[in-house]
Amino acid sequence: MxxxxxxxxxxxxxxxxxxxxxxxxxxxxxxxxxxxxxxxxxxxxxxxxxxxxxxxxxxxxxxxxxxxxxxxxxxxxxxxxxxxxxxxxxxxxxxxxxxxxxxxxxxxxxxRAPAMPIGDTAMDTHDAPGAPLSRAADALLIAVVHGDAPRLGGASYSLAGVDEVLLGRGSRRRREEDRGLTSLLRISMPDQRASRRHAHLVRTPNGWVLVDDDSRNGTRVNGERVTKRPLVSGDRIQCGATIWLFLETVTAPPDVETGGEQESLLSTLSPPLRLVEEQLLRIAPTPLPVLLIGDIGVGKTHTAMGIHRLSERTTVQRIDLAGVKDEGPLSVDGPQAGTLLLEGLDQLEPALAPAVVALLDEVPEARVIATSRAGLDELEARLPRDLSSRVAGYRATLPPLSERLADLGTLLARLLPEPPAMRAEVVEAAWLHPWPGNLRELAMVFQVAAVVAEGAPLTLDHLPPELRQRASAESR
The missing domain is CATH 1.10.10.10 (Winged helix-like DNA-binding domain superfamily/Winged helix DNA-binding domain)
Incomplete structure (x- = not known):
């Protein structure tokens, strides 16, 4: 006890x-x-x-x-x-x-104060008498979106070895670490709605706790205003117009800060997807084939073109396999040692697979990248193994946007030439939306909203009805 x-x-x-x-x-x-x-x-x-x-x-x-x-x-x-x-x-x-x-x-x-429900969290588990104090797992604090400065994209900060984190307003995004008696991490955010000393996170023997420092506009966790709250993995923290995400991890990856001007294959802060990105960066310069799997709009073509650029091959030939309608021979134009991008492998009619195999035989020097909505098991069930084995070298599955919401700000900074400023309520609405159209839908929603807002920060009124309704229902 x-x-x-x-x-x-x-x-x-x-x-x-x-x-x-x-x-x-x-x-x-x-x-x-x-x-x-x-x-x-x-x-x-x-x-x-x-x-x-x-x-x-x-x-x-x-x-x-x-x-x-x-x-x-x-x-x-x-x-x-x-x-x-x-x-x-x-x-x-x-x-x-x-x-x-x-x-x-x-x-x-x-x-326990009623305004601070703890529920079934790590705070309910205590050491036995005489046992060493338990330590929280490694954790990440991710800046999902800076509403006042969306061009910054997102950022991820490791809390491994950190005892306390101070969040407050600054002229720019900046991290400072003090490794004294207590390891202190200060993170500044360019946010006019945040207080100079807004909130702090403290590591306790049973996990991390968030404390509001009497901020002017308050601190919210998952939409609820709090003064003090034990954190669990997946909690969203709102300080002013900046949204943070707290994640516990087995091993926290290194810090990273993103922005629209930076080249990135996957534009991600998600630890599992960062691992995939690191592997793709190692694979890209090689001649090995790559199969990119994912739903419509998750960024397969963008990723494929990024791999091509990193390969330093001069040309890329794109073939839409859904458009192949007859069994005649396929051909490519220009040098044969470039990149051959086979799009929509899952849409290829099985009877036309031999034509694709013949094409690969004709251009053995080409680097093959294929995209598919279906996974390898389904492809192997539909297509000849001679084809599936030729394209399935390194396989990467790109998740839907609904499974990588930590990347909202990073993606907006990449997808929009000038991402608009936005209130925190807009980010909350985006978080609650299922995004069936994935990145394409995200880009379209915010492009339209930016035009409607005419340069003003986005509010719920600038969003389409389906986002407004879901946000309103959640707030009731």
Whole structure:
């Protein structure tokens, strides 16, 4: 059960990851609070410095001077001092012991404010008595859309090794990291509706918690205004006109910032799709065939043309296989060592497959890229293996837009020559829409909205009815 320890006019509350004095929260650096909690948990004995390095700092290289500074900070927060040592006592040559006079109180279930529902989250799982404090999984904080500066595209920041994240308004998007006693990440966002110090995320033993810093326009999680909220993977955070996405991952990939001016095969911040993109970048310069699979409008042709550019081949020949209607020979124009793009492989009539095989035999030096709405199993069931095996070298499945909403801002910066500024409500509406037309629909919706808005920031009134209705229904 979580620890709730009362001493003098202080309360140490593990469930809420708080130290309170006379009912008011005491500002404590996260790592310092973890140190206090760990020593209090094991107050029946002396805790050695090596144990603190292992359990509180996860074995990270920390100097004894840093530990001494942490102990001084802990004593300051506790109203203690190195001379009095009423709460934290240094046992010379052995370590640190929690010696506060009051006994521990462990409630059956700590009270929770109704405005902060926790539900079935990691915050409901607590360590057994005497067990080391658990650590949250690696996490990402993704800037989905900067409503005031959509040309920036999105950005992804790893929270691995970070104790606290500060979000606030700045003149430009910028990250600054302070790897001191507590690892602090500051992220500035160019957002006129955000406060200079808007909100912060803090790592607790049971996961990440979002806290609003009395911002002017408030902080929302999944559309609900909050003052403090434990985060779960997939939560959307709104600060001003900027939408963030919190994701827990097994391993957080490196930071990345995107923009419309940058070349990218997939324009993605999604960790699984970033892996596919990295593999495609390695495959692109080789002569290996590539099969791109995905629904209409997911970006297969754009990706194919990107692979062609990276291959440094001079020409590309595009053949729409859905338009092949007779069994006569197929041919290509120009050099035969270019890229041969076979579009709509799933639309090819099986009887016409030998003509495509014959074409591939005629241009053995060509690099083959094929696109298909159907997967390889379905293709092999319809088409001769001689053809399917020739085109299915590296296979990449491009997901529908509804499965990569973290990329909304990144895609808008790529698809639109001048993406319009937008209110946060527009991003929320886009998040809730199923996007059956995928990237094509996304581009069309925002191109039309930009014209209707006549240069003003987009609001719900500029969106088509199906997006407005879904957003209105969700807000009720």
């Amino acid at each position: 979580p620890l709730l320890l009362a001493f003098a006019d202080y309360e140490l509350d593990e469930a809420k990851f708080e130290l309170r004095r006379a009912g008011e929260r005491v500002e404590v650096q996260p790592r310092v609070l973890e140190l206090i909690l760990y020593v209090a948990r094991h107050r029946e004995r002396v805790v050695g410095k090596d144990e603190l390095f292992t359990q509180v700092w996860d074995g990270t290289a920390v100097t004894e001077a840093s530990l001494s500074q942490a102990v001084r900070s802990a004593r300051t927060a506790l109203g203690d001092s190195s001379r009095e040592q009423r709460v934290l006592r240094t046992v010379r040559g052995r370590g640190l012991r929690f010696v506060a006079e009051e006994a521990a109180r462990t409630p059956t279930k700590p009270p």
